[in-house]
Amino acid sequence: xxxxxxxxxxxxxxxxxxxxxxxxxxxxxxxxxxxxxxxxxxxxxxxxxxxxxxxxxxxxxxxxxxxxxxxxxxxxxxxxxxxxxxxxxxxxxxxxxxxxxxxxxxxxxxxxxxxxxxxxxxxxxxxxxxxxxxxxxxxxxxxxxxxxxxxxxxxxxxxxxxxxxxxxxxxxxxxxxxxxxxxxxx
Amino acid sequence: xxxxxxxxxxxxxxxxxxxxxxxxxxxxxxxxxxxxxxxxxxxxxxxxxxxxxxxxxxxxxxxxxxxxxxxxxxxxxxxxxxxxxxxxxxxxxxxxxxxxxxxxxxxxxxxxxxxxxxxxxxxxxxxxxxxxxxxxxxxxxxxxxxxxxxxxxxxxxxxxxxxxxxxxxxxxxxxxxxxxxxxxxxxxxxxxxxxxxxxxxxxxxxxxxxxxxxxxxxxxxxxxxxxxxxxxxxxx
Numbered sequence: 001x002x003x004x005x006x007x008x009x010x011x012x013x014x015x016x017x018x019x020x021x022x023x024x025x026x027x028x029x030x031x032x033x034x035x036x037x038x039x040x041x042x043x044x045x046x047x048x049x050x051x052x053x054x055x056x057x058x059x060x061x062x063x064x065x066x067x068x069x070x071x072x073x074x075x076x077x078x079x080x081x082x083x084x085x086x087x088x089x090x091x092x093x094x095x096x097x098x099x100x101x102x103x104x105x106x107x108x109x110x111x112x113x114x115x116x117x118x119x120x121x122x123x124x125x126x127x128x129x130x131x132x133x134x135x136x137x138x139x140x141x142x143x144x145x146x147x148x149x150x151x152x153x154x155x156x157x158x159x160x161x162x163x164x165x166x167x168x169x170x171x172x173x174x175x176x177x178x179x180x181x182x183x184x185x186x
Numbered sequence: 187x188x189x190x191x192x193x194x195x196x197x198x199x200x201x202x203x204x205x206x207x208x209x210x211x212x213x214x215x216x217x218x219x220x221x222x223x224x225x226x227x228x229x230x231x232x233x234x235x236x237x238x239x240x241x242x243x244x245x246x247x248x249x250x251x252x253x254x255x256x257x258x259x260x261x262x263x264x265x266x267x268x269x270x271x272x273x274x275x276x277x278x279x280x281x282x283x284x285x286x287x288x289x290x291x292x293x294x295x296x297x298x299x300x301x302x303x304x305x306x307x308x309x310x311x312x313x314x315x316x317x318x319x320x321x322x323x324x325x326x327x328x329x330x331x332x333x334x335x336x337x338x339x340x341x342x343x344x345x346x347x348x349x350x351x352x353x354x355x356x357x358x359x360x361x362x363x364x365x366x367x368x369x370x371x372x373x374x375x376x377x378x379x380x381x382x383x384x385x386x387x388x389x390x391x392x393x394x395x396x397x398x399x400x401x402x403x404x405x406x407x408x409x410x411x412x413x414x415x416x417x418x419x420x421x422x
Contacts, residue, residue, distance in 0.1 A: 024257075031253050036245035043246050053252055060256045069352070069402020079237040080405060087407045090205065095383065130238040145204065149239050154208040173206060174194040181200065184235055 008033075012077045020067035027064060035060075037078065038085040045089035045152045047098065055092045059085045090152040133183035141176030144169060199228035203236055213362025220364070220395070220413045230410065317394045319417040321346070328370070328396070328415065332380070332388050339367070339388070343375040346414055347398050354399045356409060359387035369403050370396065392419045 012033055018026030038059055042052040062084055070080055134142050147158050159169035201207050202215040218225045319328040326344040333339070346353040353372075356364035365387060368378050380388055395416040397409035404410050 024260075028253065031256070035252065036247050037240075037243065039248040039252075040244050040246040041240075044243070049249075053248055056248055056252055057255050057259070060252075061259055064256075064260060066402050066405060069400050069405065071400060074400075075234070075237070079234075079240060082240040082243070083233070083237070084405060091407070130235055146239070148204050148206045149236060150243065152205060155206045156208060158206070171194050173201070173204075174197045177197040177200040177204070178195040180235075181197075 009076065009078075013072050016067055016070050016077045016081070017072065019064065020070055027067075030063070031060060034078065034081055038081060041082060041085040042089045044150060045086065045093055047093075051092065051096075051098075052089070055089050056085070059088050062088065086152060093152065129184060130180075133180050136183055137176045137179055138172075141172050141179070144173045145176050145180070148173065199225055200232045203229050203232035210362065216363055216408065219409060220397070223412060226410065226412075233406065313421045315388060315390060315419040315421055317417040317419045319394050319396060319415045321415040323414070325415070327417075330394055330417075330419075332419065334385070334388065337380050337382065337385050338377055339380055340377045341370065341375060343373045344370070345373045346370065346396055347372065350401055351411075352399050352401050352403050353396050353414075354403045354409070356395045356397065357384065357387045357392055358395060359389060359392040364395065364397075364409050366404065366407065367394075388419065390419055390421050393417070394419065 012030070015026045015030040015033060019030050035056070039052060039056050042055045042059065043049065046052040046055055063081060066084070070077070075083075134145070137145070144158055144162070147153055147161070148155075151157075153161070155170050155173070156166060158164075158173075159166045162169065164172075198207075198215045198218065202212070202219070207215055219229060313334075315332040315334070317330045317332075319330060321327065321344075325346060326342075328344045328346075329342045331340050341355075344353075347370075353370040355367040355370055357367055358364050365384055367380060367384070370376070393416055395409075395413050397404070397413045398411040399409070400411075
């Protein structure tokens with residue numbers, strides 16, 4: 001982790017911990033540090049700006065209520081926050097019966113390589129290893145796992161999108177995950 | 187190397203963390219989270235591995251008024267009072283589920299001060315549901331009474347979680363998936379509104395379960411800690 005990244009992470013941790021103590025100023029700082037990241041997540045999964053902003057609103061209400069439960073030692077602050085955003089966005093999409101769209105006009109493409117060290121927020125050796133291990137998978141395995149994560153899709157949804165039988169898709173993902181596990185735990 | 191006819195490896199913990207399961211497969215994996223501590227730990231470990239992918243997610247600026255909306259919502263959040271029901275004292279002496287019916291009758295807030303909504307017999311259409319949430323090992327039973335017409339659930343108090351942890355209440359309906367109803371305050375009875383979207387799950391046969399979570403509750407939307415008590419809802 002570069003010193004700049006470590007510094008950014010420390011500032012974020014402090015803002016989150018102080019938000020847990022109901023500090024509104026810290027909450028505004030937290031919002032300014034994280035809203036673009038969390039909105040990117042909501043937008044990708046919800047597929048449209050208006051819904052994504054409604055979900056983002058709920059995400060920050062949840063963060064305000066739950067920040068007191070954040071344990072700095074257990075997860076990086078951005079992982080904790082991003083997980084809330086991803087889960088909320090997926091809940092929204094499923095509750096509203098919105099079919100995951102193939103073309104998302106507003107959402108930018110996900111990069112397909114490991115981020116630069118200066119851009120990482122989760123950032124530690126584990127992260128580097130995951131990106132390395134993903135590269136070692138067959139293309140279709142890696143693609144299916146990435147689609148599941150970034151678009152918040154179930155097996156049935158990825159299979160439909162890729163026009164692949166459900167059993168085949170499950171097999172790709174399971175074998176990919178098994179290989180990933182072997183690589184990560186090496 | 188890999189024989190094509192070889193069965194797929196069991197990657198259920200990773201699949202659950204990744205979010206690809208649905209329906210019965212998801213239900214089965216969630217039941218393993220509840221029953222196998224090692225499995226729950228695997229799911230956590232996978233969540234940690236996959237979190238590295240968040241770094242690749244591109245940032246997009248939301249419109250300028252989202253923060254203002256959030257702040258307005260925070261200012262408008264009404265304080266929740268659990269005092270008006272006077273429940274813990276009234277139920278402290280009751281030891282069995284047989285007392286639940288009496289309890290339901292007692293809960294009619296005939297003398298309650300303030301603007302307590304007064305459910306009337308004539309207006310009631312759906313029967314109440316009760317559950318005895320029994321601890322797996324030691325500890326107190328929690329009694330739950332759910333009133334479908336108002337969507338309110340009332341619970342007796344218990345201290346299931348140690349200091350620094352929270353007891354979270356879940357409902358598991360036909361889909362086999364736990365849905366969070368909220369946190370149980372330590373040692374206090376409480377009244378909680380069940381969100382409209384979750385009310386259909388509050389049906390006879392649905393299971394109420396309590397898991398032990400980090401303070402403030404699970405951040406994943408699913409139980410992450412051990413389940414310490416459960417009980418099924420039934421009509422009275």
